Amino acid sequence: xxxxxLWQTRSPTPxxxxxxxxxxxxxxxxAILAVLTRAPDNNMTGVTExxxxxxxxxxxxxxxxxxxxxxxxxxxxxxxxLSQQFQDATGxxxxxxxxxxxxxxxxxTWQKFSPIQQHGLVLQxxxxxxxxxxxxxxxxxxxxxxxxxxYFAAFTTLFFAWLVGPSEVRESEFNGKKEKNVVHxxxxxxxxxxxxxxxxxxxxxxxxxxxxxxSLGMPVDMVPNFDDMSCxxxxxxxxxxxxxxxxFKQPCYKLCKANRKHIMKCSS
Numbered sequence: 001x002x003x004x005x006l007w008q009t010r011s012p013t014p015x016x017x018x019x020x021x022x023x024x025x026x027x028x029x030x031a032i033l034a035v036l037t038r039a040p041d042n043n044m045t046g047v048t049e050x051x052x053x054x055x056x057x058x059x060x061x062x063x064x065x066x067x068x069x070x071x072x073x074x075x076x077x078x079x080x081x082l083s084q085q086f087q088d089a090t091g092x093x094x095x096x097x098x099x100x101x102x103x104x105x106x107x108x109t110w111q112k113f114s115p116i117q118q119h120g121l122v123l124q125x126x127x128x129x130x131x132x133x134x135x136x137x138x139x140x141x142x143x144x145x146x147x148x149x150x151y152f153a154a155f156t157t158l159f160f161a162w163l164v165g166p167s168e169v170r171e172s173e174f175n176g177k178k179e180k181n182v183v184h185x186x187x188x189x190x191x192x193x194x195x196x197x198x199x200x201x202x203x204x205x206x207x208x209x210x211x212x213x214x215s216l217g218m219p220v221d222m223v224p225n226f227d228d229m230s231c232x233x234x235x236x237x238x239x240x241x242x243x244x245x246x247x248f249k250q251p252c253y254k255l256c257k258a259n260r261k262h263i264m265k266c267s268s
Contacts, residue, residue, distance in 0.1 A: 075162035122207035149181035165189035
């Protein structure tokens, strides 16, 4: 997960998350942060620079402040189960528990294996976690349709907060019609925990897109926003090739825990 935290604040209001290709997602109008009386022209530059600096500080504070999760018994069970399947697939063990164990396994995998191997190991973990019979039933009984896209979006929001953090369903335009087929993850738990762009793209984005399409029969494009650690899952939309995907052209965070290369050189 390799996005440099370079706050591009060209206006005093925070920028909206970038809109995915081909989707017109509705966002609420940005709130008015302040009403300023007009200052003399010769002071405007100084005022603008101060506001930019303030916005950078606010944004940095929001990203560096760790989200606290109070996982339920179900969430802890799911996290430990997925972590165990991941460790079985990779052969890498650690003594941690809960989400720390899952993140540690991901870090160890990122450091030990190539990107292609990482994709395969995560896919193997997901296939271990869910019985093939259930996957085949979902794929056969639910052909791609508006219902399936909206069902997947709602299901992800309700049952996977333990993995990615709080999310909400959003509307987009799909084939000329409006559908509720987008999951907006407010601040990705995996990205926040690992703090690495390369781990996001290689251990989450690519294998998840592949698994959902081939095992569940649903194309999905995961569009991470490395500025605010949010992400959007657009069900029904084919993702771009890795060589054309903007997510793979991002430098990593300066505080990246893995501190390794993906496509862009990690910041030091």
